[in-house]
Amino acid sequence: MSVGIPCLSTITEIRVALDEARSRGASVGLVPTMGALHEGHLSLIRAARAQNDVVVVSIFVNPTQFGANEDLAKYPRDLERDRLLCEEAGAHLIFSPEPGEMYAEPYSTWVDVEGLTGGLCGRSRPGHFRGVCTVVTKLLNICQPHQAYFGEKDAQQLAVIKRMTRNLDMRVRIVPCPTVREPDGLAMSSRNARLTPEHRAQAPVLYRALTAAKDLVLAGEQDAAQLDAAVRTILAEAPAGEIDYVEIVDADDLTPVDHIEGETLIALAVRFGDVRLIDNMRVSA
């Protein structure tokens, strides 16, 4: 009977395990997650497994990236299930600390990326990216991976983490991985499980809207205002969906663009009840 892959909960334990691996010359890949693993996470683990000798998955519902009115308490947690999924996907170690281990008192240090974090999700989630940057810095310092894997679904997070690691001279390669979708196009997310059946049925509208915008760009449309209008028209087909934002931005610095030329991100967030879904698509003229 398998006892499963090691699930370590202290910083000391994971360091000892990874130091041992590195001392044998092993390359280390880190997949940072908040648990509630789905096919999107598993694709990150598989990518890490293909490129590294040792894959560590961190499972930590990071309190500092949730706002006061957000869904920290409701965020799904099931470590035993996650552990089996990690093992099946080829991970070697799980790091799943308690908040008190990660934020031992006195705690007062924060990492902030300015500029990239004011728009998109940053506008409706003040402090969110400060929490993300801080915990990712900590996880990178604890695990010292050669590569770390992030999903393109969280496009702003990916841009922020890339900027942060480059600005702070962190010695890690950030590997972006494509968004994984349900058969109807809905981007995989741990939050999908909290949608009501009615909302779940309407949720693929995000993907339909993005696909329609991409088709317009492929057909020659370069005017961001036209694309924005097309996206909103399709989103309006979902009566329960409340638009948080639709933004058309430069893919690197996330500043709004009027005219599609280089790599551009069409990004959106839509609320269904108290569940906020995000998605995005890259386009270029």
Next chain:
Amino acid sequence: MSVGIPCLSTITEIRVALDEARSRGASVGLVPTMGALHEGHLSLIRAARAQNDVVVVSIFVNPTQFGANEDLAKYPRDLERDRLLCEEAGAHLIFSPEPGEMYAEPYSTWVDVEGLTGGLCGRSRPGHFRGVCTVVTKLLNICQPHQAYFGEKDAQQLAVIKRMTRNLDMRVRIVPCPTVREPDGLAMSSRNARLTPEHRAQAPVLYRALTAAKDLVLAGEQDAAQLDAAVRTILAEAPAGEIDYVEIVDADDLTPVDHIEGETLIALAVRFGDVRLIDNMRVSA
């Protein structure tokens, strides 16, 4: 004829040199400085030399820790002199990047320690410690030293850096080194050279005030208000000195104390013309 120790100006060069050292199993000590080296810095280099196989001194006048009205432009720079001093003190490498190398555009990432940075020097130098924390994070990530050396003269900086490295799980031991003083008690500082002869003659008042306070504590005084008054009375003996602050704080969390019990810091800053001097002394009941 000696060509002097290597003085590397790019992040890539210093990484290659230190990777080579670490691959031979060498321990690395980092002494971060802004140049204009004096006996205080040299004592850090000697301490690093005694505890590490390879000692790297960074010389970088970090623009992000200077306020708009501060002395960035006037800060003394003499790399050739510094290089000789580093060599004599036993350093093996100098890392002296240009600002454009350290803050390559687009740059927008900052590390902040809250709580410890609001009082003392933080009050009159908003943003100063954000700049210090950010550049120290970068230097630690670039050099990945086993030990890094900081002077106790900059007591708040030392407390902030210790907190930051602990909070962010940075793998480095922070080694505090005692303040080095001129024969008349004035703490060594690169800024001392900018004092007028008249101000230089008055500047030892900082040390006399701190020593008097320490003597009072040794004689049984535990009331912070009494100590504060005694310090200010002595500082008033220097007619050109303008007090920026006198604070009596807990040595770890830098919160003001009313009553001296555990490790306590008596810290002060005094301006002579446009030169701001700081000093401090640790006491405990």
